[in-house]
Amino acid sequence: MKKNNELNELFIKYETNKFQHGYADIYFSYIEKLKNENINLLEIGIADGKSLLAWSDYFKNGKIIGIDKNHINLNEKGINKSNIIIHQGLQGNSKFIQSLIKKYEKFDIIIDDGSHFPKDVIKSFNLLFSSLKENGLYFIEDTQTSYNHFFKGNPFNLKYANTHMNFFKNLTDSLNYQEIANPFYKKKIYDSKITNISFYHNVIVVQKGINDKPSNLVLNNSYENKRYDEKVKRSGKKIKYYIKYKIFYKFYTLCLFLFNFIKKIVLFRF
16 A cells, blocks of 8 residues: 655645655655654755745654755745754855754755756765765755756766766766776775665665675676685685686786776777
8 A cells, every 4th residue: 555645745735846846756765764753954955945844844853954055034935943944055165064064963864956056966965975874865856957058067968978967877886886897996985885876857866874795706896806716715726727817817807907098098088
């Protein structure tokens, strides 16, 4: 039996565009279990404050923090509620974001419904991810701007554009960083720290968590080392497999590495 989605009712009640955009079901599937918890929710972008009212009603025991580049009059917007706190500042301002982190320390849920410009979305994520609790959720709304040049997106070079969609698509490699069979691979900042990235129409959801499950194919990003250890363990023939995996196979991998490195330079793909 399908559960009643209370968010739909609240989004309709407060006339937030999250309902029109079809976000209610997405949010509900992730946050239902947190409803009665004493959470910190941070939403970037207040506008008319309607979504803050919905979060305030849904998370009655939570603290709802909203930020906006403009001054927000709580009484004028009708959002003067006991569990809603407003701060004025730019989402891409490092000092402002650090002041929020210092004040609230950790957030259970972060929602980016701010400028929707690629640069701001990426910078906000980089600044705020460390303040997200373990198993915390980071929502990025209205990602369609990534494909719109009027929002500084790029609809002409989808695969290599410097947009937030490409940033998060590339971030999926951090889910499988243990499997990358490149002995020259350097661990990235989000490797081992993300357990799930989900893409929906105009919404991305990132879940923070410990992701350190070892690979069954590579050892320290080396397929050759993994195969060598397995073969020697089974047969005890160190010299034979040393030549095969530590010399021949590693030389082959090195050649592929150099070929792809040169290719990146020639095609300007970094």
